[in-house]
Amino acid sequence: MSEYISKAIPMLVSQDNEVTYLVPWSRVQRPPQEGGVYELVTFQMCPGGPALWGSAFQAAVMAHDAPGYGKLVGAFHSEFGQRNRVHALWWFESADQRAEIRHKAHTDARVVAAVRSSVVHLVSQENKLMFPCPFSPMK
Template structure:
């Protein structure tokens, strides 16, 4: 399991507009292809004008395959130009869990193909 952390620094005053566009269509397109959305956040204190989203994947290969499918989707290709002007900088990281990190529980209802985390609760 890996987690992709994507942080976008937005132009000042654009967080609400970015979140609105994501809520209206962007997030559903991403979830359809990527599946494992762990969370989507914006900053309130400290470094502001940032949004961060976290996605879980079984492997690097799965991430590559899912992202390739997302980028090929005509709906995604039409959506990206609506949010790209709002973004000043992008920073992506792949997080690899420590051996003692709790596993991410997977549930069939979080992705179209049955793969996708729904919580970070420790499995018992």
């Protein structure tokens, strides 16, 4: 930490903190192998909380967490920070594999139907492709 923090602080322009918890139907799972890339998908959902959009969100995420798709590492809901924010952390073998899977999902009727039911509750979505640092336990 001292090596990373001391180098990162001079480059820091801003910082946002958020406290999240696992959604009830998710658990943190290790990726099937070391390496690869992670995608953090942040969904800003409509006001109303999981009682309004939780089932549709779960169905959309679970439709993507199937054999031949990415590996869901965990799904998280904001407790402190911006309200109605949900995150899904995915693992892929490579950025190219992620692109192939994304294209495949666009033609999978099961995935399209689940996403269509969930997207009516979506305000915005942000995707980040991440590579673990050498000191990360998820490398």
